[in-house]
Amino acid sequence: MVLLATPTPSLTGDSLDQRWRERLEAVLAAGTAAGASLVEVFLESTDHIGLLAEQERITNVSPAFGRGAGLRVFLGERDGFVSTNDLSEAGLLQALDQALGMLGLTRSTLGAHGFAGLAFLHDHGASKESWLQRCPGLDESTARLLEATALLNRHGDHLQARRGSYARDWQEVLVAASDGTFARDIRLHQSVGINALASDGDHRASLGRRYGSSGRPDDLRQWDAEASAIDLCGSARAMLYADYVEAGNYPVVLANRFGGVIFHEACGHLLETTQVERGTTPFAEKVGERIAHEAVTAVDEGLSDGAFGSLSMDDEGMEPQRTVLIENGVLQRFISDRAGELRTGHARTGSGRRQSHAFAAASRMRNTFIAAGPHTPEQLIGSVDRGLYCKSMGGGSVGPTGQFNFAVEEGYLIEDGQLTKPVKGATLIGEAREVMPRISMCANDLELAAGFCGSVSGSIFVTVGQPHIKVDTITVGGR
């Protein structure tokens, strides 16, 4: 079996493409005639498969598919948003009526409107039509997962539970707006995760790794399952008997790749225009001012080949940019979407993103990283007398006051400039304005790591990244 026998929309001729022009133009014309300053329609078709392997069995195969639309109507800076699963013309017009009504507008056939029709379709998806068919089918995918759990068994000790999971998300989108925007794209994301729970008496350690890509149908085939299993089992072995970290304030060296979650949580969210709109970022009036140590240059972009947060166009039809957020410690610009530009004046950066048609787009990060610096990781570790080395991070969050936190999944003490014993149970907490000036050294080994980011417009694919960095001091929650 290559794929599930169910045909995909693109194979049934039911693709979201040029054939939707007439219906969408009718909706957009009706909206602008009612007095809306801008109307936007986001159409979506999805095809998802999730797989789970536990020990020597495939225990879950979960296909899902769907279609839907999100309609947003602006009246000046205000907007109303309605989502629906009904893509018929009547369904879209009903959703339009509801969105108009939120702004006190009513559809009328008599009103004048400035809608000049949609532009020529900008089709980013044309070259991606074959992606879905080139992905591994269920036989191949399940075999890869069982291979992964077997490798965990081969390389691990005291493993009580072994899991491998795989998700393939295919999404076709069509964006049309009354400013003429008419753009289509096909997105393909694949992620594979492995998890292990090691247990020996009262000692327990649970660890995981996740790998993800976009636009690479062969990625699961090319994934080095053995290297991943060896890496995870080595960490589980180290952490199984680890002591709990002693609480306090430490200098901390954060490893590259997923260590980038510190910038994502501590600063990245605060550079989204949604935070400017809410008044929840301390950086709103700081463009051109120093907000971080001069060692820090930070970038958000959607361009890195195959990265989880890369995209050909955002969910408002705009091509992404490379956006330098902070250069040598000085704030350069914000991450902005259509509403953000309208309400804050910060120009759009191709960052309008949403989980699905059920969410209005918002300014969201894509591939966000601290740029490489001049040092080696050894120099960073060697500069610390007593501190914490965070090799692997768990999740994190930031609150409305800029207070952030994230969990350390695998940590080691640094004593006299050397890594010594493993420690567990650490949570790093801080406040953005305080911690950014304390990132004093960056190493030369920048790498990205795939993840998911949950915020106002749902859960989206992103990457975080950084080289090894040193934070001069941070509060470490422990025991």
Place this chain on the structure above:
Amino acid sequence: MASSTSLHASDLAEQLQTLATELGVARWDLGAACSTDTSVQVDRGDAKQLKGAQRSSITVRAWNADGLVGITSTSDLSPAGLARALAGARDASAYGNPDDTPGFSPLATAPLAQLEQPLSEPRAILELLETLKQAEAELLSRHPAISTVPYNGLAQRSSQRIYLNSEGACREQQLSTASLYLYARAEETGRKPRSSGAVRLAYGAGELDVAGCIEEAAERTIQHLDYAPIATGRYTCVFSPEAFLDLIGAFSSLFNARAVLDGVSLSQRESLGSQLAVPFLSIHDNGLHPGNIGAASFDGEGTPVARLPLVEGGVLRHFLHSEATARAFGVAPTGHAGLGAKVSVGPHWFEIGPAGSSDEQTGARGLDRFSQDGIVWIDSLSALHAGVKASQGSFSLPFDGWLIQGGEARSIEAATVAGDIRQVLKSLVGFEGEAKVTPDGVCPLVWVEGLSITGDA
């Protein structure tokens, strides 16, 4: 607003049976849901975003000739969508797990509890907007330091759930709910911003306790303005009902039969009957509690929801079950299942409190957090998704709260609380005050001794 009640269970059953016959599927079941939502947000007197949504989804399971099950979900409820979903489930069944195959719940046609859930007509969205504007204005007026209410929302939902199977089970439930949340941000010159808030739920927007929500959000936010750092050390902590319910919820795999069978729970089969906690603690899962707005009368497999003792007198009594886990344990399903090829299991709504009425059973120690010095009162926990290691039992979580000295509570600047849930359950000192109904359950203040607090002092 369009009605959400656009699904007709009997029609759906007939459609599925016809499709199943055409596709050669003899055994199937289906969970369906549809809803109509409207919500508003405001920002300093202006509408921020107004939203509406019509959502529908179905999940179909099909059993093949070998008895293996497959599943597919879709938001396309057209005849073509249903056909594609059922065919997808049939194809996926080739990958079903022969070691753990779900079946129909033996209770899928058992009588259901009658819930008092009055259906409320949805309000016009502009009416919701006006209510929220007034609430925001009222909250902003409560203290000069409160400059914004960055997170706020007033939402209402009309929804319908259905469960059907090829042996004639037909469950249906309609519900209307409304919610209000207000999270204020306050800042004084030269001081760090502070934030807190409150949530209210009801069966309709007209029944929401708007004044109570404003009062609680204002009070909590103002109480956190005068903050100070706390020294790192071990403290006796008093958890608010919300915080303790969050903590128990994060470690609910202790009671989850699926997690036990998978080897990722701290409990094992033989843990039943063991002393899990202090003898004065009882925990029930009671999805039918009248305080549970949004209660479900049946679970994803059609099993009736019922009150279930999990911990009585500190002793672990029962696990939460689906049909498959119940069969593996030789007991009846408990009404806590989802719907899947591998069925998830989860709690509905916790009742936490004393084990009985005597002093020994109630944990009554005349506790008053203001009568002792050095008590940490934990108001709310953050980042449970990141700071809880459920399969290890450990947690390290940021919190908002107060340090009590000399009868006065002073807000704590920034701190984490860390520990092991097994140790927590055996280190309870007692309860304080009456149990409070919250969105996640009912619980009094809970005293726990010897927890590690990391502060910045």
